[in-house]
Amino acid sequence: MTIPTHGARTPRYAEINAALREDIASGCYPVGELLPSEAELCRRFNVSRFTVREALRRLQLDGMVAKVQGAGTRVLRDAPTGVFVQSYRSVSELTQYAAETHLEIIKTEKTILDSDMANRIGGQSGEVWLLLSCLRRTDSGDPLAFVECFIPDHFAEIAPDLARDSGPIYAGLASAAGEAIEHAVQESQALPAPRHIADALEIAEGAPTLRILRRYVSASGPLISSFNWHHGGDRYIHRTRIGLAED
Amino acid sequence: MTIPTHGARTPRYAEINAALREDIASGCYPVGELLPSEAELCRRFNVSRFTVREALRRLQLDGMVAKVQGAGTRVLRDAPTGVFVQSYRSVSELTQYAAETHLEIIKTEKTILDSDMANRIGGQSGEVWLLLSCLRRTDSGDPLAFVECFIPDHFAEIAPDLARDSGPIYAGLASAAGEAIEHAVQESQALPAPRHIADALEIAEGAPTLRILRRYVSASGPLISSFNWHHGGDRYIHRTRIGLAED
DNA sequence: GTCCATGATTTGTCCAGACAAATTATTCTT
């Protein structure tokens, strides 16, 4: 039962993690309720307790469940939509933030939202969004933050021009579309850097980073959603690897 | 060799974690260099690979090392002083933040800094600091942030009066002492909530929280250091446990 | 010297157990 691929390029605990995620999202295990015990999950998925615990550990790191010794594992939330939530109340607060930053556009591409991503950034599955990969640098040129701007497709023609400016592109996009940002949501979560982010930031893969998701919402729906990847300035490993000793 | 306690109330991996921390801090394994392989650590500490990996996993979660399959484990930083660093440049930036917040003082007590805490908040070991446990609530009364303010002892007489105000207590303390805040450092790190924080915030133990450490430094040294514990508003488990169904 | 194949090293994944510790449920005593 539920033995999908024989090659198993994806680890077993990842499959169990995904299965539990789906169960939680579908309301099979409501928020606040207990998950089946580790022993029971072992029987259901036909794996050892190590594998089950590895799957649960990742659910725990994403803040979806909480384990208590002797009491069991409880569901904390039904989706990993981010851990910490903040919100702005005015556009000026946003523009002030964007004005003092300098963004460097690396590449632009289009993506089609899958259900997971659509749910995360507030769009609809199947929608075409424009993806802007940006880099924010210090005065000395060190990359400090990696920004992925997801912009709805009807902004595609405007975005390339505005993106070249270092000004308040967020407010610029909103005003260009003739819409006012009603409110904004900011969610941040600490994550180890995936490879493409690590490469852009010139840090080690897996190094601790802070991912910030911002959603700027107008009356007609979400205007802009962006991912920001921040890090604490640790690029020792990379410097070692590229061999700056030659200089 | 290095078999300290036989009762071992603290898990073995915690001892190994502490030993490696000390080795890293003392420069035995410099930043950027490789740690010994897991097999070698097994031999040194005379434990199984599981225990070594458990110790390394926690070092990794604190951002002190980074592991790469096939390449080894590398030292990222020499102390877990926090992952993300930001800094203010003016007092007005600070006061604006403090002015729009309402703090509720829970209790005040004195503490003597141990070497670990002293290093963390920028004081000296053996110094007496005043500890303010505060709570920040929403309009509806829900606790949102838990703040522990560590204030040097020579502010002890002034603090209780100022603490009752909802105004900018940070700047108030600084001006009362006749000193100007030169700069401030902000470090934040995502951590599972320890018990005493979880109790104060009315969330589940181990739930994801954001711990922010702020240090306000004057010309004569650190003025104020504070821990902030933020969370995302998840208190489902607590509500379940105290049985709101009776209402 | 450059490139490529090979082998060694190192971490990732996984198993089948065992006992400890914390919590919860039960039973017994008063």
Place this chain on the structure above:
DNA sequence: AAGAATAATTTGTCTGGACAAATCATGGAC
């Protein structure tokens, strides 16, 4: 009925293996 002791349940810690996958070092062919 209330409280205390006991038992059952559940997660935490740990062992000693095994093989896979990624990386690195070595050496040979060109």
